[in-house]
Amino acid sequence: MTDIEVQSLLAAVPSNLPEEQLSTLLQTEYFRLVRIVSTGQATPEGEWYDQDENEWVLVLQGSAEIRFEDSDVTKSLSPGEYVQIPAHVRHRVDKTDPDRSTVWLALHYT
Amino acid sequence: MTDIEVQSLLAAVPSNLPEEQLSTLLQTEYFRLVRIVSTGQATPEGEWYDQDENEWVLVLQGSAEIRFEDSDVTKSLSPGEYVQIPAHVRHRVDKTDPDRSTVWLALHYT
Numbered sequence: 001m002t003d004i005e006v007q008s009l010l011a012a013v014p015s016n017l018p019e020e021q022l023s024t025l026l027q028t029e030y031f032r033l034v035r036i037v038s039t040g041q042a043t044p045e046g047e048w049y050d051q052d053e054n055e056w057v058l059v060l061q062g063s064a065e066i067r068f069e070d071s072d073v074t075k076s077l078s079p080g081e082y083v084q085i086p087a088h089v090r091h092r093v094d095k096t097d098p099d100r101s102t103v104w105l106a107l108h109y110t
Numbered sequence: 111m112t113d114i115e116v117q118s119l120l121a122a123v124p125s126n127l128p129e130e131q132l133s134t135l136l137q138t139e140y141f142r143l144v145r146i147v148s149t150g151q152a153t154p155e156g157e158w159y160d161q162d163e164n165e166w167v168l169v170l171q172g173s174a175e176i177r178f179e180d181s182d183v184t185k186s187l188s189p190g191e192y193v194q195i196p197a198h199v200r201h202r203v204d205k206t207d208p209d210r211s212t213v214w215l216a217l218h219y220t
Contacts, residue, residue: 004181010190026217026219082118085114
């Protein structure tokens with residue numbers, strides 16, 4: 001008999017973290033589904049993410065600003081909003097909500 | 111230059127549908143990411159889903175009840191809650207929120 005467990009992305013959300021918290025929810029050879037909790041963190045000044053995998057990322061709670069290097073455009077994300085970031089598109093998180101934990105759901109895939 | 115578009119899972123949510131609305135957000139050889147909107151629909155009486163793929167499914171808005179055949183257990187899902195349903199675990203949606211559109215995010219994968 002299969003026991004199916006209900007879990008919540010919005011439960012046990014820390015409100016004060018020294019660094020972002022990453023929890024892998026699901027992983028196969030081809031993708032990784034991760035919950036990320038940010039409590040005001042941003043990518044360190046002058047640094048960019050340059051990822052080998054594509055990323056689809058959703059904000060569930062809180063808010064964030066992502067900046068893209070080549071266009072120098074900043075995008076704001078509120079709950080329910082997502083972006084799809086192709087591999088090697090350099091980007092950084094300029095800001096996450098200073099007042100409330102930001103909960104992200106990220107799907108990294110090849 | 112890459113144009114990154116912000117989209118929302120909670121935008122353009124219909125409130126009255128003759129049947130559930132499925133929108134594929136992302137698809138590769140190995141998975142399919144789908145937004146589902148239910149407006150009170152349930153699986154027809156006596157029918158069960160028996161899927162060839164695994165499914166990870168999250169409720170973002172509204173609520174739902176999923177029943178599993180082998181355990182005869184019903185699980186309720188509220189916003190932020192998810193379940194992981196292995197392939198061929200027979201289940202049905204007993205109920206979706208009658209008062210508000212239910213928005214699901216489903217990841218089907220092999």
